[in-house]
Amino acid sequence: MILIIIEIVIVLIIVYSILGWSLFLMQSTFVYKPTQDIYYTPEELSLDFEDVVFKTKDGLLLNGWHVPADNSRFTVLFCHGNGGNIMHRLDSINFFNNMGLSCFIFDYRGYGKSQGRPTEDGTYLDAMAAYKWLVEEKNIPAENIIIFGRSLGASIAANLASKVKSRSLVIESTFTSYVDIGKKFYPYMPIRLFAKFKYRTIDYLKEVHCPVMIVHSRDDEIMPFEFALKLYQVANEPSEFIEIYGSHNDGFITSDEIYKKAWNKWLEFLKEQGAKSLGQQAS
Template identity: 45%
Template sequence: MIKPLLWITGVIAAGYLFILLFMYLFQAQMVFHPTKQMGTDPSAAGLPFEDVTFETTNGLQLHGWFVTAGDSAPTILYCHGNAGNISGRLETIRLLHELGLNVFIFDYRGYGRSEGTPSETGTYRDASAAWGYLTETRGIEKEKIIAMGRSLGGSVAAWLAARKDPAAAIVESSFTSAAQLAADFYPWLPVRWLLKYDYNTIAYLQNIKAPVFMAHSRDDEIVPFHHGKTLFEAAGKPKMFVELRGSHASGFLETETKYRKQLRSFLVKHTPYKMY
């Protein structure tokens, strides 16, 4: 009787160790889901845009779009989430453009037409390079730039805003940290020991001096709602939180009227620009 029990225990232990090894070795594939093929571009939504190529500090060529609403308009520097590429964000671009905002959206290394391979450090470097493109190449003052990100991009945007002091920061559907999100998904694994990724959004938020706008859906199936509320509590003032309804990727669309109204109100109140 003892031998079968020992054998079963050994099989279970071996299986558990295999899962731990798999999770450790294939983290990058679980975190980043880039798509190289571009599905469309802003012209499909009738939006004027420039194809932009800019360079990172380590010489990679990154690709983005600059969608203009006018020379005097403030500019959104948009950091997208972990999957797809910029061609899947036309609804976001359209909404922001209709609010009277320029939008500069770019692909991280390894996504779309951008060179390289995704990494956490790489996403930060890429966001910093995008900031440099706006401020140095286009000559846009930092007081006219709003750092914005959704999901993983919210963490990247918070990192950027903590270091560059933009006019405002917009962090949507994001998580407190990679470790906490992983622990929510895999409570039976020692993810804090295994995880190579930080994405410590809550720490970045605490260092942002600019006004912060946050939105999160109570129905979010990817990043639980409590992450958004915890982040909001950690952010400094002034700040605004909008509770959305709908899925992780489309809550802002499923609650578009409310979302649009509150975002416009935030920007009018906390930045020196009047929205359309």
């Protein structure tokens, strides 16, 4: 009987080790799910846009769309989520345009037409390059830039906002850290030991000193609502928390009226605040 128990324990240890090693090796495929084909553009929505190619600090060429809005005061720098590419965000681009906001959305390395392969440090470099393109090539003042990120893109956006000046940071449907996500999906694994990524959104947010709006759905089936509450607790003032409803991927659509009202209110607040709440100086 003892030998049988020992054999069972050994088998369980082997299975556990194989599972842990598999998770370690496959992390990149969980974190990054890029697609390359782009067959729809803002033109499908009758929106004028500029197809942009710009270079990162480490020499890669990235692709993005600059979609101007008539008489816009602010430009949204859009850091999208981990799946697909910029083509899959046309609904959000259209939303921002209808709100009177210009938008610059870009693909991270390895996504869409952008060169390279995605890495954590690479995504931070990509966001910085996009920001510098707006400031240096389009001559858009930092006080007119709203850094926006959804899901994984929110962590990238928070990292950027902790390093540069901007009018505001808006993060949506995101997480506190990569390790915390791992603990949620694999509570039985020593995630902290296996984790190849950090994406410490909560730490970046502590260093953001521009106005922050956090948007999250209580129904989010991927990113727990408690993540957003923890982020809100550490956000510097002024900050705003908006609760929406619906799933992780389409909550902003399901909650259309709430979402639109929240953005309208936030934009009015930013206009009233003027330029007195800028974040950190770009490095």
